[in-house]
Amino acid sequence: MSLLDIILVGIGAFILFNFIMGSVLVLILAERKVLGRLQQRLGPMRTGPWGSLQTVADAVKLLVKEDLRPQGSDVFIFYLAPLMLFVPGFLIWAALPFTRDLVLSNLGLGLLYIVAVSTLSIVGMVMAGWASNNKYSLLGSARSAAQLVSYEIPLVVTVLAVGLLAQSLNLVEIVERQVPVPYILIQPLGFLLFLIAALAETGRIPFDIPQAESEIVGGPFVEYSGIRWGIFFLAEYAAAGAMAFLGALLFLGGWSGPFSDSPLWLFLKATALVLLFFLIRAPLPRLRVDQLMAFAWKVAIPLSFLNLLLIASALFYGWPQWLLGAVNWLVLVAVVAAFSWRRERRLARLRGRYAA
Amino acid sequence: MNLGTLVFLALTGVTLAGGIGVVATRNVVYGAFFLLVALVGVAGIFILLLAEFLALVQVLIYGGAVTIVLLFAVMLTQTPEQRRVQDNPQRPLAVVAALVSLFLFSLAALTTPWKVHDDGAGPAVSFQELGIALFRDWGLPFEIASLVLLVALVGAVVIARAREEP
Structure with a gap:
């Protein structure tokens, strides 16, 4: 590796970093506007035309706010924690390809790299919660560690199932294997599990239990103020954006699309996934802690292993793709039907109890 | 350098x-x-x-x-x-265990004939080879190790539960 290579990588990383920061600003504004519309409000309207400069104003406000540190907190770890969350959130992006050639680092084991790096952010959460010397922070970080460790398993297993089907862990190759049929049609069960696990990993509603404002006033970040709090916020949105891109690459066929292959398709697909995240957020309440853990260990993990088993047996016995797809759809329909049957039965029982 | x-x-x-x-x-x-x-x-x-x-x-x-x-x-x-407890009577045992494992690991590292690629083109053992070795050649030991871990997991749950519901 020559000096020129290092400089080129540095320039690429700088451009990517600015792209992510820009998209995070847009994401936050988009979320507030879309959420407002879904709840019959207007969202931010005052700053700039239709409130379009609201996030810029918020960022400036955070930058000039006083930087507070609670008494009795652990100085070193308190200041290190935001970075421990921020750095992995951005390292994920280094391995995400935008087209066949436009990628900062085309790793042979790209998928494993993304999974490995994203687990490091849990340490940041725990550090923040412990160093703040606050009961709510500690509770929040304990909740977040339990949630992230639990949902990591279905996430890793569904992502590895994609790698197994593509016979590669390289993201460019995985996208190229999806040229006639994107993987969402072959393994819809895997996509659903990935979506749920991605929502839980990024701590978005209905999985925002670590931050539950009405129970533990904001979780690990209670004691942070000003730009340090802003860094947590940025890292969260950068991770959510990375998950949307990863979903678009793994299940929706990435940059391939009708007419011509272009990064525009990838952006469209990732935007669709982000909008889906917003849509899921708008009408749903927060889960309880026990419901969340029960769902992870009793539903999501067994189903993700079933998905992996299906794909492995399809490869072993040489099933054609349409057969694997058909079986996977059948399992998905059976799971959804079982869930709605159970809900109906439970509702009927509750109604019976209230009528009596 | x-x-x-x-x-x-x-x-x-x-x-x-x-x-x-x-x-x-x-x-x-x-x-x-x-x-x-x-x-x-x-x-x-x-x-x-x-x-x-x-x-x-x-x-x-x-x-x-x-x-x-x-x-x-x-x-x-x-x-x-x-919080004050930083020491216990197992200290000599820890020293012995550390020295023995240091000796065994250095023995293993120094006597193993390593497969080396001098050109620096890639790893001497690719992860495909690693996977085949783990799941095909050494499949049974792998399964036994996972069974031991499962037993430990179930045992931990049983012990925790026993204290919770007397």
Whole structure:
């Protein structure tokens, strides 16, 4: 590796970093506007035309706010924690390809790299919660560690199932294997599990239990103020954006699309996934802690292993793709039907109890 | 001295500093964070040796899962009156265990005929070969190891439950 290579990588990383920061600003504004519309409000309207400069104003406000540190907190770890969350959130992006050639680092084991790096952010959460010397922070970080460790398993297993089907862990190759049929049609069960696990990993509603404002006033970040709090916020949105891109690459066929292959398709697909995240957020309440853990260990993990088993047996016995797809759809329909049957039965029982 | 040696020295320094931090610090939570530094340093050395797969698994398992479980246990079990306990009568045993494992590991490392690629083109053992060795050639030992872990897991749940519901 020559000096020129290092400089080129540095320039690429700088451009990517600015792209992510820009998209995070847009994401936050988009979320507030879309959420407002879904709840019959207007969202931010005052700053700039239709409130379009609201996030810029918020960022400036955070930058000039006083930087507070609670008494009795652990100085070193308190200041290190935001970075421990921020750095992995951005390292994920280094391995995400935008087209066949436009990628900062085309790793042979790209998928494993993304999974490995994203687990490091849990340490940041725990550090923040412990160093703040606050009961709510500690509770929040304990909740977040339990949630992230639990949902990591279905996430890793569904992502590895994609790698197994593509016979590669390289993201460019995985996208190229999806040229006639994107993987969402072959393994819809895997996509659903990935979506749920991605929502839980990024701590978005209905999985925002670590931050539950009405129970533990904001979780690990209670004691942070000003730009340090802003860094947590940025890292969260950068991770959510990375998950949307990863979903678009793994299940929706990435940059391939009708007419011509272009990064525009990838952006469209990732935007669709982000909008889906917003849509899921708008009408749903927060889960309880026990419901969340029960769902992870009793539903999501067994189903993700079933998905992996299906794909492995399809490869072993040489099933054609349409057969694997058909079986996977059948399992998905059976799971959804079982869930709605159970809900109906439970509702009927509750109604019976209230009528009596 | 070329770039590789410099990077190796830096990584070794980080790993050793983390390891010394683990045993030298008075604070158990700090010890866990120092352990993370040491483990990630080892992952860096794996990357330097072109063993990408091992490096990523090291970060995934040790950096993510093991450190978190350790921190969890420390945070949930540590009470103010227990915080002073930093020593116990097993100290000589720990010294013996450390020396014996150092001897065995260096013996294994020095006597094994390593497969080496001098051209630096890629890892001597690709992760495909690793997977085939693990799941095909050594499938039975792998299954036995996972069974042992499962038994330990179930046992832990049983012990925790027994205290919860007398």
